[in-house]
Amino acid sequence: MNAPDEIDAMTRTLARVEPGQPGGHPSDAEAQALLTLITAEDPAAAAPRPARPRGLRRLLLGVAATATLAIGVVVGPSLLGGGPGMATSYASLEIDIQRVGDEYVARIKDPYADHERYHEGFQALGLDVDVRVVPVAPSKVGQEVTGVEGGTRASGKSWTSASGMEDGAGKSCRAGRKDCYLVLRIPADLTGKAYLRLGRQAKPGEHYDEDGQQTATVKGGLLAGYRVDEKTVGEVLPEIARRGLKITYLIMTVAPGNPGGFGTDPERQSTPVGKDWIVWEAEEVASDTVRLLVTDRRYDRNPVYGGPRDKVITD
């Protein structure tokens, strides 16, 4: 074997940003904007999970400019290794959990149950997993609206399995169909407390979770075939009324210089929205309600997309 120093030196050559060098500077415009957006959220008011600023990726593209080397080092999902373990299972009215290989496969039978019931099931198998099942837009049913937080695998491997709607045979299915359940996979060697949220089908008119919304103006959306971006509130109201939809507003906070992306200031949300305000996008917040993302003035480019909507959404 090569000497450890030599091995580390080889590894060092692969660093896209050289060791010891920063990936960006906190005084950079995009860093300042990110800080503004993140801290605009009131972490206490929105507990346990405040909405996160959206469109942040566009803010931070500046970090790419610091790239010094470009060999793609992919940190990808790794295969689960084999290992001895006790075969165990848990079943209740609310959840079934079964050991399959190196994972526990949890089938949520009652998505409306108290989350403590799920927790009890996992605890019975020695896992501290807190799952919250929240209402989401149809396209997000079965997905993790908040990825896993906390919890590490004893093996140190990534947590690779995803959730979904599955039937008894493990095939993906449509929510609402018979025998179609929300399924979650947990590595059997998980240690520590893990927290995640899964999306379930919403009842008619039930408000979706903040992270479980979808764009209303895309194909299949409540406003499919109608564009709202860069129009005034007054311009779009008639079409939304014609479709029999209710309206709410999200007043966006745009960072100085409009670097792309926006935040939401809870204290500004009760401000009355004028008909001359600008709409940048519409989201579905319930099966009968759209929320318009608005600002009180026009910007040189759409903050939601960091430029024209057409550059991001093509349908």
Next chain:
Amino acid sequence: MDDERLARFEAVYRETYGQITAYAVRRCDSPQDAADVVAETFTVAWRRMDELPPGEEATLWLYGVARNVLANHNRFEGRRKARSAELDVRMADLYTDSPESGVEREAIALAFRSLPDNDRELLSLVAWEGLDHQEIATALGMSRNLVRVRLHRARKRFSRALTEAGVHSMPRKRPAPVEETL
């Protein structure tokens, strides 16, 4: 808003922004992914300020958060691709190949990529972030001894992979290793 909380977060942000962005860029295939990881990591930190340890341990704690965010990100990648394919293409040229990347370095990269995720992370935390055993143990929530044992195995596997790839010596044109203190 709690001013004290804000002031503390800003201080930690200023202190760690360069390190966390570097961490993300070194591990993500695209600038968009790196940006996502940075944004999400600091968002989690803002939400969980109460858990944020004081002093230098804050950086290690953030590395741990970033590692989780990255793992989540990889799991969702299939889903995200569909949504941001356009943007990915548009931004791809920001990660353009460096003219310096020679054949030998590519062979090293390939060998590195063949390693288990866990090995790569340990090797990276040492070589890229300059962490010592204790710091890695803190960041990943493992015992120091376990870090030592796993790092030894990871180096061994990397060495073997390099030998198989026919790489026997260091590519030149690289500055001597610098021990980075956090």
